Amino acid sequence: xxxxxxxxxxxxxxxxxxxxxxxxxxxxxxxxxxxxxxxxxxxxxxxxxxxxxxxxxxxxxxxxxxxxxxxxxxxxxxxxxxxxxxxxxxxxxxxxxxxxxxxxxxxxxxxxxxxxxxxxxxxxxxxxxxxxxxxxxxxxxxxxxxxxxxxxxxxxxxxxxxxxxxxxxxxxxxxxxxxxxxxxxxxxxxxxxxxxxxxxxxxxxxxxxxxxxxxxxxxxxxxxxxxxxxxxxxxxxxxxxxxxxxxxxxxxxxxxxxxxxxxxxxxxxxxxxxxxxxxxxxxxxxxxxxxxxxxxxxxxxxxxxxxxxxxxxxxxxxxxxxxxxxxxxxxxxxxxxxxxxxxxxxxxxxxxxxxxxxxxxxxxxxxxxxxxxxxxxxxxxxxxxxxxxxxxxxxx
Amino acid sequence: xxxxxxxxxxxxxxxxxxxxxxxxxxxxxxxxxxxxxxxxxxxxxxxxxxxxxxxxxxxxxxxxxxxxxxxxxxxxxxxxxxxxxxxxxxxxxxxxxxxxxxxxxxxxxxxxxxxxxxxxxxxxxxxxxxxxxxxxxxxxxxxxx
Numbered sequence: 349x350x351x352x353x354x355x356x357x358x359x360x361x362x363x364x365x366x367x368x369x370x371x372x373x374x375x376x377x378x379x380x381x382x383x384x385x386x387x388x389x390x391x392x393x394x395x396x397x398x399x400x401x402x403x404x405x406x407x408x409x410x411x412x413x414x415x416x417x418x419x420x421x422x423x424x425x426x427x428x429x430x431x432x433x434x435x436x437x438x439x440x441x442x443x444x445x446x447x448x449x450x451x452x453x454x455x456x457x458x459x460x461x462x463x464x465x466x467x468x469x470x471x472x473x474x475x476x477x478x479x480x481x482x483x484x485x486x487x488x489x490x491x492x493x494x495x496x497x498x499x500x501x502x503x504x505x506x507x508x509x510x511x512x513x514x515x516x517x518x519x520x521x522x523x524x525x526x527x528x529x530x531x532x533x534x535x536x537x538x539x540x541x542x543x544x545x546x547x548x549x550x551x552x553x554x555x556x557x558x559x560x561x562x563x564x565x566x567x568x569x570x571x572x573x574x575x576x577x578x579x580x581x582x583x584x585x586x587x588x589x590x591x592x593x594x595x596x597x598x599x600x601x602x603x604x605x606x607x608x609x610x611x612x613x614x615x616x617x618x619x620x621x622x623x624x625x626x627x628x629x630x631x632x633x634x635x636x637x638x639x640x641x642x643x644x645x646x647x648x649x650x651x652x653x654x655x656x657x658x659x660x661x662x663x664x665x666x667x668x669x670x671x672x673x674x675x676x677x678x679x680x681x682x683x684x685x686x687x688x689x690x691x692x693x694x695x696x697x698x699x700x701x702x703x704x705x706x707x708x709x710x711x712x713x714x715x716x717x718x719x720x721x722x723x724x725x726x727x728x729x730x731x732x733x734x735x736x737x738x739x740x741x742x743x744x
Numbered sequence: 745x746x747x748x749x750x751x752x753x754x755x756x757x758x759x760x761x762x763x764x765x766x767x768x769x770x771x772x773x774x775x776x777x778x779x780x781x782x783x784x785x786x787x788x789x790x791x792x793x794x795x796x797x798x799x800x801x802x803x804x805x806x807x808x809x810x811x812x813x814x815x816x817x818x819x820x821x822x823x824x825x826x827x828x829x830x831x832x833x834x835x836x837x838x839x840x841x842x843x844x845x846x847x848x849x850x851x852x853x854x855x856x857x858x859x860x861x862x863x864x865x866x867x868x869x870x871x872x873x874x875x876x877x878x879x880x881x882x883x884x885x886x887x888x889x
Contacts, residue, residue: 651780653804657756670804671780679780694780727762727808729784729800730777 349663351709355550355641356499356527356700357667361593362552368596369554369589380586381577390588397595404602405544405561406535413560413568413578414591418526419450420571421545421560424582425522426454426493428562428569429543430463432520433490440464440489444476444505445685447495451524452681455493468494474503474633474686482513491520496528496544500669500682500698501633502642504532511540520566526550526558530601531608531639536561548590552702553597557590608703612640615701615710619643622714626721628734628743632683632696641701644669646683646692648743649731650724655697655717658724662716669696691730692742748805749839755809760816763798769866772858774851774877781807781848783855785815789863794818794826799855806838806845807852813837814852827860827875829853853877 352360372393378386380394395409402409415421426441433439443455445467455465468480481492492514497504507523514521522543525534530551536544543566547558562568574583601608616638620631623645632644647655652670659666669680671694678684679693688696699713725731733739748756765786775782781803788796797819799811814834818826831849835841841849854877861876863869 649802651803651807654756654808657753657805661757690778690780694777727759727800728802729773729782730802732764732800 351664351705351713353699353701353705353709353713354665354667355702356502356639356698358549358555359552359702360704361549361554362597362600364600365548365553365593365597369593372589372592376588380588381575390586393588393592394586397591400595400599401559404534404598405559406537407561408564410579411561411564413562413581414586415545415558415560415582416556416587417549417558418448418524418545418547421547421558422448422450422493422522422524423454424560424568424571425543425545425562426451426458426491427571428567429491429493429520429522430458431569432567433488436490438488438490440466440486442466442468442481442484442489442492444468444470444494446470446474446498446500446682447493448499448524448526451493451495464488470503470685472687473637474498474501474682475637476505476510478506478509478513481510482517485513485517485519489517489519491522493522493524496523496525496534497532497639497642498633498682499527500680501644501686502527502639502700503633504528504637504639507541508539511542514542515540527639530598531605531641533605536563542566548594548597551597551601553594554590557587557594559594604703609640611703612701615705615707616640616643618707619699619701619710619714622710623717626718628741629721630692630743632686632688639700643699643701645697646688646743647695647697647721648692648741649728649734650695650721652679652694652696654724655695655720658720659716662720664713664716667698667700669698670694689742747842748809751813751837751839752806752809752841755812755838756805759799759801759808759812761798761812761819762800764800765796765798768798768859770859770861770863772855772860772862774854774858775803777802780804781851783807783811783851785811785855785859787859787863789823792823794821794823803848803851804845806841807848809838810834810841810848810852811855814849814856818856823860823863826856829856 378390380391398409511521520542526547529546542563544561549555568581572583628648652668671679683693768786769789770787773784784800786798797815801811831853834849
């Protein structure tokens, strides 16, 4: 038995996605850049997919660039806005403290080049306020980049309002929508989004493929040189099977957003209320304004990696923000950004659901987590000190 | 899971000598909650022999396995043999640890040394302080504020 609760890491491919890829591996395998009919057939598929993705995002086909995934899309969006800003003497970028590293590391690189980076506080509930963005914008701000929904704690950001503020002030607005795409409604025009990144494998599509939406008029900087693909902005023969799989998966996900949200939120709320029964535990991120499938807790007195290993023994695939799972000394920057101290950030657990999960699986998981947490606490010297009153509980 | 050897997983899943010795002759605690691992070793020493040993650990799989293995390696041994236990011996007995988990075995060695030092202190036995670790000098936690 396996209960897969790590859908924020990656998802199982949908049947529709797999089926839609197969013809492009054996029958229609031409290079879309080739003039002959085999190539042109592939090119037609490519153009069709681009239009279908554009329809789902509410933009034009020529505003869609296919990338190798979310990280590349984030890199290219930020670098492009920075190069554009630089030309006008604008070298200030606004973001938040809990972005994905694809954003944060790119910003670090620009900082070394002389850009000034402002990382906004995301508060204990994990949500940045539009007013903070408005206050942080300066005459030399060239980009605001705020994620649509956080990958660890699932909190949803006020994207539309932030977009509105950026539009008013004439600043480019990028959003990393990797966790949101296929799970939350997106309309780039209506939400005032200038640039958006998404990744197929987070919504039951294949790995290694993603999209960068860029509003027409904003020039992209080429990161990968070597060909005229993607209007010269991203060289490399297009991964047609992956693009077809992503398109099918995205269409399917968007079509079922409302029913999936309903189903997932019910399971999520059940999981949250079950795990809240564990003493000295705390939900990370806003309870309401979060992705329908995201649950993230801290349990005092235990460490996350041992929790994951024991849950794996029970057949449950989960994730943690503990330092030990990342190979670094610091626990998750997301948990630190919402004010969790090191001691308890190490004891975090992320469970991310999919439509395939059942109520029985959730019930089983609640019991398994309760048992494993109780066991790990029973062998933890910290827990003994807390219970004996030698140390004060951080989570009351 | 390929991350750890079968031995590590065995000692993690079924840790030996978990618990507390109420009337311990020596207790050693090392690590830091901020870094994500704390080990506490309890020793019962009779006629210069480690008659009993127990541990409690807050930490990752390899930290729990390292404490378990270290206690197994010193149980029934003389104090001087226990003092000679190295982290390398713990790693070898576990059939290896991933590079970024070696510090867990260092913690296990230090926790035992600290418990022995506590035993010496309690019994007025003289010893060379340089032979014992000083946790504050270890660079493991230095990256953390």
